[in-house]
Amino acid sequence: MSLLASRGPQLRMLLLGLLLLPAVVAFATAGPEEEDGELLCMCVKTTSRVHPKHITSLEVIKAGRHCSTPQLIATLKNGRKICLDRQAFLYKRIIKKLLES
Structure with missing residues (x-):
């Protein structure tokens, strides 16, 4: 936890980005028939x-x-x-x- 406290917002943003990466990839590779019907x-x-x-x-x-x-x-x-x-x-x-x- 000391690493999280010492790096602060930069590390939190990196972790948040890694958590959201699969959702971004899934949205970017959606086919045309999957977009809003x-x-x-x-x-x-x-x-x-x-x-x-x-x-x-x-x-x-x-x-x-x-x-x-x-x-x-x-x-x-x-x-x-x-x-x-x-x-x-x-x-x-x-x-x-x-x-x-």
């Missing part, structure tokens, strides 16, 4: 105006805890990623082909 969709803005010949790959993200709606992300030949509109004819046609295969 918010839904974090990748597709905030969507488009229906894209020609299929410009698409190099597609990524389908199913609805889940992270987002309440399914998302279709197209990677274009120029490397840009865009989100396709769920109500667009192209989106519906792509989903139909994916389900058939």
Whole structure:
């Protein structure tokens, strides 16, 4: 206890910091679905105006805890990623082909 008395506030702050460290680490590593129950969709803005010949790959993200709606992300030949509109004819046609295969 003499060490605690001689170092005073500095040692107390160090001990308090060590006690709070696990809580800080747990808060900093929380995933997006754990933050206040918010839904974090990748597709905030969507488009229906894209020609299929410009698409190099597609990524389908199913609805889940992270987002309440399914998302279709197209990677274009120029490397840009865009989100396709769920109500667009192209989106519906792509989903139909994916389900058939």
